[in-house]
Amino acid sequence: MALAIASFAQQTINASITHDGLQRDYILYVPAIYNSNNPTPLVFNFHGYTSNANEQMQYGDFRAIADTANFLLVHPMGTLDGSNQPYWNANWGGAVDDIGFTEALLDSLAVSYNINMNRVFSTGMSNGGFMSYTLACELGHRIAAVASVTGTMNANQSSTCTPSHPTPIMEIHGTLDTTVPYNGLAGSMESVSNVLSYWANFNNCNTTPIQTAVPNTSLIDGCTATHFKYENGDNGVEVEHYRIDLGAHTWPGAPIAIGTTNYDINASTKIWEFFAQYDINGKIEINEIEENELELITLSPNPVSDFFQIEGISASDFRVDIISAEGKTLLKMRNETFFDSNELTNGIYFLNISTGNSFRSIKFVKL
Secondary structure (H helix, E strand, O other): OEOOOOOOOOEEEEEEEEEOOEEEEEEEEEOOOOOOOOOEEEEEEEOOOOOOHHHHHHHOOOHHHHHHHOOEEEEEOOEEOOOOOEEOOOOOOOOOOHHHHHHHHHHHHHHHOOEEEEEEEEEEEOHHHHHHHHHHHHOOOOOOEEEEEOOOOEOOHHHOOOOOOOOOEEEEEEOOOOOOOOOOEOOOEOOHHHHHHHHHHHOOOOOOOEEEEOOOOOOOOOOEEEEEEEOOOHHHOOEEEEEEEOOOOOOOOOOOOOOOOOOOOOHHHHHHHHHOOEEOOEEOOOOHHHHHHHHOOEEEOOOEOOEEEEEOOOOOOOEEEEEEOOOOEEEEEEOOOEEEOOOOOOEEEEEEEEEOOEEEEEEEEEO
16 A cells, blocks of 8 residues: 555644633644544643744644544643743642643533543643643642653642542653753752652652663664653552653654654553543553554564555554654554555654543554
8 A cells, every 4th residue: 555645634723712811822732533432631731931832733642533432632832930931830820720720721611522531641841841741740630640841840739739630641751851850959959860760769660660671763862852741650650761861852753853862662552542541530451452462563674665564463443643743643554464665764663552531552663
């Protein structure tokens, strides 16, 4: 089957609500496969300090994944701080109630969309990562899991954090991040190791993580990645960390490299794979058999020069997307296993497979 450039039939909605007397803007992404008859997960994607909702939608892009995995994606817009810069008040000072705004936005969206309230997730870049941790601490009864990219927790925030349930946590962070230092900043920011230890202990996970080197498939990005997983937490909850060795204050797999950006992983893909395992009660068991089947799937050959195929899939109904390293969807198909890669340029790609509520992404290299 020859590759074809995919066309989108989704909705990108710019809208606002009024909260505490302020107009609060957001961008909602609704995938074409959304069906109002089915409860659908929702992902909050918070921008970083000085950034905005549109930049985060483009830079930390989940849209192609949402098109396959079927979740709603909302990009809220922060307010201006004393320096006239957009930010999130993740206990950073100021009078703006961003916790209340987030809850009000969730409730507002639930009026118009069939949201699975047990599967509401939060992620974000930098200040958006701080915001996600703050939601886990202060709005945990509405948030099933959080993931932070280049963010951390405020200094001593763990002493006042009151999570309402075992909370799955993912942190993706570069060791040479000079904006939010990996080792923290005294009196201001916790180190990544302290954050991981806090959540692993709160969730009663194993205190020693399983450590795995991520294959260094991109030899020109100037950095590598190591994966850490703290297993066996309450309700099946785990804490995961991708340490980007020599990485900067960047989003791995982003469509544009700003500083040392890792391309051995795609942060958006890893975050959704993580979220997809959970609801607010912990690890989802209903799809366990299906997920195990997806883990058996391979691509052959890999690397590929012309034709390749999916091997080991037993599902009768599944979707396939091929995504570029920059996050662009190049192919959308259903129930196909044989592909011609001759229309692809040399480089790294991701093949996303979804069946039901389960999802897997496989990296491959075109030579």
